[in-house]
Amino acid sequence: MFLFAALSRSANSGIDQYLLGKRLAELGLKQHANGGFFEVAGQEPTAELTYHAIYLGFTYGLFKNMDFSNAQRFVTSLRNRDGGAGMSPGQKSSVEATYYYFKAATIILPNALDIPSVVEFLKNHYDSNSGLFRDTLDSDPTVRATHFAYLTLNKLENELTWLNTFAIRNYITDHTQDDRFSFDGIDEINAQIYGTAISRAISLQSNNYRADQYSKKLISDGIKAKNITLYQIGNLLNALNQEGSSDVPEELKNPDIPETINDLFSLTRLLVSQGIFEKLLDIELFAITTDNQVLELGRGGLTLGQVVRPAAVARILKRFVNPYLAINLTTTIGEEKSVDTKLDFDERNGVWMGDRYTQATKLGQLTFDIQTWLPIREGHQVDVTKNIQTSVSLPVDISCDVTASAEEIIPVGGIIEPGAAVKSVLHGRFEDGIEVEEGTMATFAVYDSSEALLFYDSADFKLDHTFQWIFDPKNPIPDGYVKFSVEIGDRQHDIHTRKEFRYLYHANMTVISHKINSTPKLGELLKVSMVPGVIVDGAVEQFNDEKSFGEDLKDASTEGFFPSGPAEAQKYQMVLKCGNAIAKTVDGEIKVVEHNITVEFETTVDENIDLATGFNIEFVFKNSEGFTVPLSLQEPIAVTLNSEIIAEQVKGLEKPQKLTYGQTIKAELVVKEKNVGKTLLPGLAFPVILLKKGDRVVAEQTATCDQKGLESVEFTIDASVPSGKLTAEIVVRKGEEYLPLEFNEKKLTQEYEIEGQIVFDHKIVQTSDAITIDYTTMFNNKAITGGFFVAKVMTPDGQVAANLPAAQTLSKSRISIPTQFLRGEYTVDLYRIGETTPVVSTKVAVQSKVVTWFSQLPIETLVVIAAFALFCWTVHLRTQFRIRNI
Numbered sequence: 001m002f003l004f005a006a007l008s009r010s011a012n013s014g015i016d017q018y019l020l021g022k023r024l025a026e027l028g029l030k031q032h033a034n035g036g037f038f039e040v041a042g043q044e045p046t047a048e049l050t051y052h053a054i055y056l057g058f059t060y061g062l063f064k065n066m067d068f069s070n071a072q073r074f075v076t077s078l079r080n081r082d083g084g085a086g087m088s089p090g091q092k093s094s095v096e097a098t099y100y101y102f103k104a105a106t107i108i109l110p111n112a113l114d115i116p117s118v119v120e121f122l123k124n125h126y127d128s129n130s131g132l133f134r135d136t137l138d139s140d141p142t143v144r145a146t147h148f149a150y151l152t153l154n155k156l157e158n159e160l161t162w163l164n165t166f167a168i169r170n171y172i173t174d175h176t177q178d179d180r181f182s183f184d185g186i187d188e189i190n191a192q193i194y195g196t197a198i199s200r201a202i203s204l205q206s207n208n209y210r211a212d213q214y215s216k217k218l219i220s221d222g223i224k225a226k227n228i229t230l231y232q233i234g235n236l237l238n239a240l241n242q243e244g245s246s247d248v249p250e251e252l253k254n255p256d257i258p259e260t261i262n263d264l265f266s267l268t269r270l271l272v273s274q275g276i277f278e279k280l281l282d283i284e285l286f287a288i289t290t291d292n293q294v295l296e297l298g299r300g301g302l303t304l305g306q307v308v309r310p311a312a313v314a315r316i317l318k319r320f321v322n323p324y325l326a327i328n329l330t331t332t333i334g335e336e337k338s339v340d341t342k343l344d345f346d347e348r349n350g351v352w353m354g355d356r357y358t359q360a361t362k363l364g365q366l367t368f369d370i371q372t373w374l375p376i377r378e379g380h381q382v383d384v385t386k387n388i389q390t391s392v393s394l395p396v397d398i399s400c401d402v403t404a405s406a407e408e409i410i411p412v413g414g415i416i417e418p419g420a421a422v423k424s425v426l427h428g429r430f431e432d433g434i435e436v437e438e439g440t441m442a443t444f445a446v447y448d449s450s451e452a453l454l455f456y457d458s459a460d461f462k463l464d465h466t467f468q469w470i471f472d473p474k475n476p477i478p479d480g481y482v483k484f485s486v487e488i489g490d491r492q493h494d495i496h497t498r499k500e501f502r503y504l505y506h507a508n509m510t511v512i513s514h515k516i517n518s519t520p521k522l523g524e525l526l527k528v529s530m531v532p533g534v535i536v537d538g539a540v541e542q543f544n545d546e547k548s549f550g551e552d553l554k555d556a557s558t559e560g561f562f563p564s565g566p567a568e569a570q571k572y573q574m575v576l577k578c579g580n581a582i583a584k585t586v587d588g589e590i591k592v593v594e595h596n597i598t599v600e601f602e603t604t605v606d607e608n609i610d611l612a613t614g615f616n617i618e619f620v621f622k623n624s625e626g627f628t629v630p631l632s633l634q635e636p637i638a639v640t641l642n643s644e645i646i647a648e649q650v651k652g653l654e655k656p657q658k659l660t661y662g663q664t665i666k667a668e669l670v671v672k673e674k675n676v677g678k679t680l681l682p683g684l685a686f687p688v689i690l691l692k693k694g695d696r697v698v699a700e701q702t703a704t705c706d707q708k709g710l711e712s713v714e715f716t717i718d719a720s721v722p723s724g725k726l727t728a729e730i731v732v733r734k735g736e737e738y739l740p741l742e743f744n745e746k747k748l749t750q751e752y753e754i755e756g757q758i759v760f761d762h763k764i765v766q767t768s769d770a771i772t773i774d775y776t777t778m779f780n781n782k783a784i785t786g787g788f789f790v791a792k793v794m795t796p797d798g799q800v801a802a803n804l805p806a807a808q809t810l811s812k813s814r815i816s817i818p819t820q821f822l823r824g825e826y827t828v829d830l831y832r833i834g835e836t837t838p839v840v841s842t843k844v845a846v847q848s849k850v851v852t853w854f855s856q857l858p859i860e861t862l863v864v865i866a867a868f869a870l871f872c873w874t875v876h877l878r879t880q881f882r883i884r885n886i
Contacts, residue, residue, distance in 0.1 A: 015271070017280060019257040021317035023264060027053055028065045030261065034089065035067065035074030039260055047078050047087050047100035052265035054104050059268055059277075059374065059382065061322025068108065075104045076112070082124070083117030094135045095125055099148040106155075115156065122149050123162060131168030143175075143183050147194040150201040165202045172199055179210035189218060189232050196239040212240055230258055234266025278384040282318060285329075285368055285388055286311045290357065297368060301390035302360040304434055310354040312343055314372060327352045328371045333392060334364035334493060360392045363437070364493040393497035394436070396463070397427040398486050400501040416482055416503040418473035418536065422446075424486055424501075425466045436461060437490040441556045444469070445487075445563075449480025449505070449623040452569035456549040458556070461488055475548075476534040476541040478570065478621050479507040479629045489556035508535040510632045511619055512542055520605050521642050522612055522673055528574060528601045530588070530619055532631060543570065543597040567592045571622040572631075574601040578610040578684040579735020605641065607678050609671055609685040613734055614640045644674040645732070647743040649710075653728060653750040660756045661779040665689065665715045665728055669703075669748070671741070679709035685734040687741065689713045692727045696834045699787065702733075719777035719813075720787025720832050723754045756780070760830075760840040769820065771844050773828060775806070775813045786813035789839075793817055794827040801826060822846040 030037050030053070036045025037053040050071065057066050077089040078101045084093030085101030098121060105113045125134045125145070132141030133149040146168070153163075172195060175183055181195025192215045199211075215236055222228025258264055271277040287295040287308035295308070302308060310329050316322060327343040343352035360366075367389055374382035402410040403421045410416060424444055430436070444467035446455040454477065455469050467486070482505050489495035510533055517527040533542040545567040554560050572588040584606065588599040599619075605611050617637040620628040652667030659665070671680045671687060682705050691699040699721050703713040713730065730748040732739040741748055759778040764771065777786050789806040801822065806813040815828065825845045829838035 015276065015280065016257050017317050020267075020280075021319050023257055023259060024056060024060055024062060024317070025065050025319070027056065027062060027261065027264075028067070031066060031070070032074075033070075034077070035070030035072070036088070037071075037261060039262075044088050045074065047075075047085060047097045047104065049261050050074060051100040051104035051107075052261050054108050056261070056264055056268060058107055058322075058324060059272070060316050061320040061324070063323070072108055075101065075108060083114070083119075083121035084125075092136060093121065095122065095133050095145040095152075096135055096148045098122070099152045102152050118152065119156060122153065125149070126163070128164045129167065131164050131166070131171050143171075143186065143194045143198070144190070147197050150198055154201055168198065168202055172202075176211070179214040181211065189222070189228065189236065192218060193232075193235050193239050196236070200239070215240055229263065230255065230266045231260075231262040234269055238269070272382055277382055280317050281372065281384050282315050283327075283370055283372060283384070283386050284313045285370060285386075286313070286351075288353075297390055298388055301366050302392050303395040304360055304363055304392055305395065307357050307359045309357045310341060310343065310368075312352040312370065313350075314352065321350050322374065323347065324374060325352075326373050326375060329354070330369040330371070332367040332369075333360075333362050336362065336364075338369075362493075363392050363394065363490075363496040365496070366390045366392050391496045391498070394488060395428060395430065395434070396488065396497060398424065398497075398499040399427060400424045400484050400486075402503060410503065412501050412503070414503060416471065416505050418471050420471045422469040422471070422484060423466060424468075424484060426461070426463055426486070426488075428463055430463075437492055439558070440488065440490040441554075441558065442467075443485075443487045443556045445485045447483040447485065448477040448566075448569075449482075449625075450478055450566065450569040450571065450621075451564060451624040452477075452566045453547075453549065453563035454482075456553060456563070458554065473536055474541065476536060476543055477505065477507065478534070478543075478623065479505065479509050480623045480627070481505060487556040491558050494557045495555060507629075508632065509533070509621055509629055510535055510540065511634070512540055514617075514619075514637065516617075516637075516639065519640070519642055522605055522607045522676070522678065524605055526601075526603050526605050526639075528617065530572070530574070530599045530601070532570075532572060532597065532599060532619070532621065535632075544595045545592045545597060546595050567597055569624070570597065572599045573620050573622055573628070574603070575618045575620060576603075576611065577616045577618060578613070579737065581684045581735065583610040583615060583684055607673070607680060608683050609645065609680045609687075609732060610683040612641060612643050612645050612673055612680050613685050613732060613739055614638065642675075645671055645680060645739075645741065646674045647730070647741050647748055648672050650743045650748065653730070653748060656751040656753075658753045658755055659717055660754070661717050661719070661721075661758060661784050662782070663717055665717070665752070667713050667730060667748075669711050669730065669743070670709050671711060671732070681705060681709055682711070685732055685739075687711050687713065687730055688733045688738075689715050690729045690731060690738070691715065691721060692729060693722060693724070698722060698726070698833055700733075703730075716785065717754060718785040718787035719758050719760075719779075720789060721754060722832060722835070723756060723758075725751065725753050727751055758784070758839075762840065762842055764842070764844060766819075766844075766846075769818065771817045771819055771846065773815045773817075773842060773844075775815070775830060775840065777813075788833060789813050790831050790833070791815045792829045792831065792838075793822075794829060796825060796827075806830070817844070819846045 030039065032038055032045040034045065037049040038045045039049060053066065054071055056062065057068065074089070078085040078097065080086060080093045082093050084098040086093055087097040091097070098118060102113070102118055122133065125137065127134065127141040130141050132143065133145040134141050135145035175181055175195065181191045183191050183194065186194065192211070196211060196215060219228065219233055219236060255267065258267060271280070285297045287297055287302060288311050289295065290307050295302070312327055314321065314325055314327065323345045329341045329343055330338050331341065332338040341354045343354055346353045367387065370386040370388070372384040400412065401423045402416055403423070404410055404417065410420065426442060440461040441458055442461045442465060443456070443458040445453060446469055448454055454475070457467055459465055482503050484501045486499050487495050488497035512531040512533040514528060514530045520526045531542060533540050543566055545565050547565050552560065553563060567590050570590060574586040574588060575582055576584040576586070584603065586601045586603040588601045591598045591600055617639060618633070619631040621631060622628050647669045649668070649670045652665070667689065669687070672678060673680060687703040689701050689703070690697050699715065701713055701715040703711040705711050728750050731741050756779055761776045761778065763774045775786060777784050786806070786808055788808065791804045791806060792800055793802040793804065795801050802817065804815055804817065806815050817828070823846055825843065828842045828844055830840045831838050
């Protein structure tokens, strides 16, 4: 049974595509030799499971994972002479089994489905007096059988004149209590499924809204209580006709991946109806040239005069190819009339292909609209659309050469430095018939990593034209990349030819100066200003907003545009850190004073332990792709608030006492700001209890906090705690630092004495790759928790071969020692934290793998090896004897 095990998962986390694909690929393991499907090995296959498996197979394209020919034979064998079907081959017909047969045949045997026989079978099982159906001829009419009958007849609206809807209306009305359906012997969930499905089939509107609300509440409560299956939820939503509704609980949009066929069926119907299935379908569009070159249209377009035919690759869950997918391609160049092309599946290559070649005869924007649908004859339609924007460009080869100061050519993607010279050339020769539109322009633009325009030039298009730019060291730019973009276009065809070149640029970005308005308090505004810059050849250059281009710029299509300068494009963040962890980030606002850039930040000092204990400030630059670059500081910026944190409502630690192993130290407290009495919640800084022997910390436990700020801490004395006198102290941990916490102007400390002796035992298990030692700890003949230990592996001469932490379980501490590079005898010493004397020492011997291999051979094999070695030695002696005689 599948239950929702992770209801706290974010709604945006997405489906685990790998796990879903794995579960679907394994469905073939549940197919019987007769073609049907079962859930548990040893069970007979059923019509219900087989229908659900067929639906999954046709939806995802599991044709290499399941035997569909055999499944067809199984579905055919379900049908009986009375027009109905049994749940398994040879079983007598029932209304429920006939429903599953009908649904499976609709998908896998649509042309062989005898609908009149199915209708006649249902007529024979109909009780006109009650309006109900019998599941079998020898059974009483039931609401369950009626539910399956109406689900079957829903698809056959022209065959319903013989039904006595007056009787069934009265029956459903009599079994409706306020906001729900109730039937004798039927559980609450199934009662709503049956009642809702029948009501909708006969268009019974009374109390529908209230019943629907009750059903939704059943789903919500069942999810919270984890006592409802995904299959039940799917059936109830299907009855409500709301699988595609936005009212579906968020937990259903991204549930855990189930294992059973029924739950996978319900999950898939939800994915399809909610529009999530389209995210599982990846479509890539290609163009195949006459010489069989493959062009990926998602990354580049076509060139003028190129002759191609379209092709597409479609994969579901990145692994399944479904040949039943229908793909239609609509191609539009500029404002020309669109052309529709149907792509047919090519079984030999596993791709969808257009049936004819076409020539790109016009420059301009090239748009591909891809529509993909799956003609499943049941449930919601699988319909996916995708749009690709590219262009038909001139057959021009655009180059970009970047030369360093030493005349060294820097390859594309290499590192560029100030002083570099950039040259971009338009190469090519047009074939006969290709003419360039009068007024065609070419432009050359340089951008930094914030997408600020650094340089711009334009010229009438002509082949072998050259654009040039020199990287001025006095013009500071941020760290990241430098992008060179060449575009060609005209007024009629817009920009049709484009090529970009990227080079890396490493800048030593720094904070020239900063200013904090005043020392803030909790809940007040923190205002900070910062001047960013770059260190170039030891000199600090401030960023400025001076532009090397005019305001009236036109692109290659002669349209005016307004590019972003550094002040509009650059983005900075202020980072508030607690310890070495980020507590808060704040976006900055750029101000320009006499063309120089200053960044201002403003944020509220949150009322929590993180910021109340003080924080550090750092600054980062954020480029156009979201990557951040830290700005260096002359010295750390530490902010200490005018606040003092204290403990209140303290319980526990009242008096010194003697404890034995297994007993627990408990305490409760609330952390507050002393001046205003505000309760502070933990985050990156939080209360912990320390057990100290002198000044040495031997154990630590973090407190838990409820929504009201009550901190609770419990520490059970385990084997990692040495016996004798110890001090317990509650402090605030901030990174690697411990901050004192006071109650009534005194530290929160208490003295304890730990009594008793622990008995350590161990068990050694050696494999070919590792030695595992399991340590158990006993006190008064009872096992106790091990706690934290560290092991040292010592060589015979006293050298440390390895330091290893012990893995902890409730009953033991485990050390796993890789033996790949170890040979001989070693001593394993187990230590408590900070102690220099081991609590237990263990001798281990690491055998050579060759010796181990020989020791595992049977005696007969060893005898053969020894005889062969003796023979080789004898031959060697004879050879030596002959040589000496010669």
